[in-house]
Amino acid sequence: MSVQMMDERTVTGLVSDATAAPSMHNAQPWLFRYAADTGTLTMSADPSRALPHEDPDGRGLRIGCGAALLNLRVALAHLGRSSETTLLPDPAAPSLLATVRIGSAATPGALADLYPAIRERHTSRFPFSEREIPTDLRNALGEAARLEGAELAFLSSPHLQAVLDLIRDGEGYNLMDPDRDAERARWTRNSRTDATTDGVPDYAFGPRKRGGTAPARDFAGLDVVRGRPTIDFEDRPQLALLSTAADGPADWLRAGQALERLLLVATRHGLTSSFATQALEWSDLRWLLRDPVSGSGHVQMILRLGYGPHGPRTQRRPVREVLTFAD
Ligand SMILES: Cc1cc2nc3c(=O)[nH]c(=O)nc-3n(C[C@H](O)[C@H](O)[C@H](O)COP(=O)(O)O)c2cc1C
8 A cells, every 4th residue: 555645734634533433431532643654643542541440441442442443444535545454553562552554545435425424423311212213224233333343233122121220230330339430520521610621511411311211321420410401211212232252452442443333324324322331331240231142242332322312512632632743
C-alpha cells in the first residue's frame, strides 16, 4: 500500500470523527498520534481515564477504543482512502491498541455509507415505544457485528428475563459498593456548574424510571436532579447481547468495532440505542449472562435497541488534547 500524507486539518477531522464514539462513562480513554512519514495513525489507551473499580481489567476501555477505531475507518472510507488496521501491534506495549496505515484512493464501500450516522448516534436513556424491530433489520445488525468478528443475539424469554434480573442485581451491587458509586459520581456532571468536556452530563441521564421493565443505568445514583421527571419505560424492551468467541484485549477491541458498526447501521435505519452493562462489571454476574442453551461466547455488551427519542449530544475533549503529531 503506498503511503499518503495528510495535512493537519484532515487528520484533526478524522480524530474528531473517531472521538464521537461511545465510551464507558464518556471517559474518552484514547490518545492518537499521527506520523506523516509512515502515514500512520496510532491509537493508545489513556491510563488517566481508566475506571479501576468498575472496569478493572480495561475491557470496557478497549470496547470504547474499538468503537473509536471503527469511526476512524468509516471516516477514512468516506474520504475515499484505503486503510490497514493492526490491533495490538507491539506485544511489549499493551497500551498501544492499534495502528491504522492510511493509503491512497480506494473505492468507497459499505463503511463509507455509515459516515452520516457517526454524528447522529447518541445514547438515549429515554423510554422507547413497544414497536418491534423488523426481522430484516435485526439480521442486518447481526451481519454488521459478524463483519467485525462478533455475534449479536436478540433475547427472548426466559433468557431475556434472566438478563433483566442480572442487570438489576448489578445495579444493586453498584449502589452498595462505595468505590464504584464514587467512580460513577466522579464521572457525572452538573451541567449548570461544570464546564467540562467529558463524563455524563445530567441532561443525558434521561428520566427516572417509574414502571416498565426496560433496564437503565441511573447515573444520578441516589441523588435528586432538579426538574428530572419520573416516567414509565417500555414493558417489552428489545435487548441484545454482543459476544465474542474469546475474551482477550484484541477481542474487546473487535467487540468495540462491532458495537459501533451495528450502532451506525441501527442509526441509519431510525433506531435509537442505550446500554445497561452493570451485570458485565461483576464477574460472577457476567458469567451468568451467557446463553443458557448454547452457553458459548463471552458477553461483551448488553444493548437496548428500539424506536424512541434521540439522546442528546454529549461533549468531547478538544482534539488537540488527544492528538499529537510526530516530528
Ligand atoms: C463499554 C461501555 C459501557 C457502557 N455502559 C453503559 C451503561 O451501562 N448505561 C448507559 O446508560 N450507558 C452506557 N454506556 C454509554 C456511555 O455512557 C456513552 O457512550 C457516553 O456517555 C457518551 O455518550 P454518547 O453515547 O451519547 O455519545 C456505555 C458505553 C460503553 C462503551
